[in-house]
Amino acid sequence: MYPETFWNKPVPAKYRKALEGLELPLDISRRDLFRRVAFTDSGRPRNILGSSSKVEKGEGAGVLTAIVYLSPGREAGINMCPMAAGCEAGCLGSTSRRMTWPTHKKARVSKTVWLMLFREHFLRRLSWEIIGHAMTAEAMGMKPAIRLNGSSDVLWENYNVPQSHPEVQFYDYTKLPAKARAGVPDNYHLTFSLCERPESKGRALDWLNAGRNVAMVVGGESTTDRPGVMLKAAKAAAATIIERGTFEGFPAVSGDDDDIRFDDPPGAWVVLYAKSGALTDSTGFVQRF
């Protein structure tokens, strides 16, 4: 698969932070690194697809969803989210309770290195898992769905992943402008994610006016040192907008009831209440009401 010359090269310096995070020597060979990222500590092939309590909510609606968690932002020293800025500090992909566990972080960093340095192998393994997921869903009489960017903003259409599996519904959030994701196939649904960047609001309106959806994370007016109070205020702010039914002239729906984003009405705001690290956001990523 890879020529001997590939294996004989040193691991590039840009993987230094990842190696430190994985507690591996900086002069590790490519072969040894491959074994550490593509296999678990017990020597089993590492699974790329996983699950979460939120995507599992779709099962009641007949959707069997799998999700991929890579390192968000610069967690692995390689930026997996080209537009990430303030959102990194509050990203659910690294700050929600389960995601802070060292084993989960190690798995994210491992998969990120695997994708970036041993891409051909990663994509083949991913394709094999996607086929298995689709067959499982079919056997269960369910619709197969996959969220590839559970904690990243990778352009998977550039790797032909959704195009190679037209029987599967792919979906993701993205902070990239609509024109950067113009090449997504019909089976890949995207929801733009509003953030604190000055250009983000204009891009959100581009997505909405094109009949596509925009996610907005909302919080209460201020931050305190009491997480319970902040969470209650965030839920109240989201509920107020959702009950009203519209925001700035476009329909507003909840993004917290389930993760079936591809069933949202087109051209709508998807309102999510702030959670975990986002509760204390002060960058402007969380819209405060």
Ligand code: SF4
């Ligand atoms: S919120 Fe999105 S863009 Fe920001 S770091 Fe997390 S996954 Fe990346």
